[in-house]
Amino acid sequence: MKYYNIELKPTAAEKLQRFLYNLSVNFEISAAGSLIHFEILTDAAGADKINNFLDAKTIWCAGVK
Numbered sequence: 001m002k003y004y005n006i007e008l009k010p011t012a013a014e015k016l017q018r019f020l021y022n023l024s025v026n027f028e029i030s031a032a033g034s035l036i037h038f039e040i041l042t043d044a045a046g047a048d049k050i051n052n053f054l055d056a057k058t059i060w061c062a063g064v065k
C-alpha cells in the first residue's frame with residue numbers, strides 16, 4: 001500500500017470521490033486553491049482501477065464527460 005495523489009477541478013473531484021467510496025478506498029481531500037487535492041491510500045491494483053476510471057472519464061484531458 002502506498003499513497004497516490006492528484007488535484008482535480010471540483011466537478012471531476014466529485015466523480016472521483018464517489019468512485020473511491022464505491023471501491024471502499026481510504027482517501028483524504030483538501031482544498032488546493034481552485035482545485036481539490038486527493039491523498040489516496042491503495043495498492044497497485046487499486047491504482048490501476050482508479051487510473052482506468054480517470055482515463056475513461058477523460059479527467060486527464062478535456063474534463064469529465
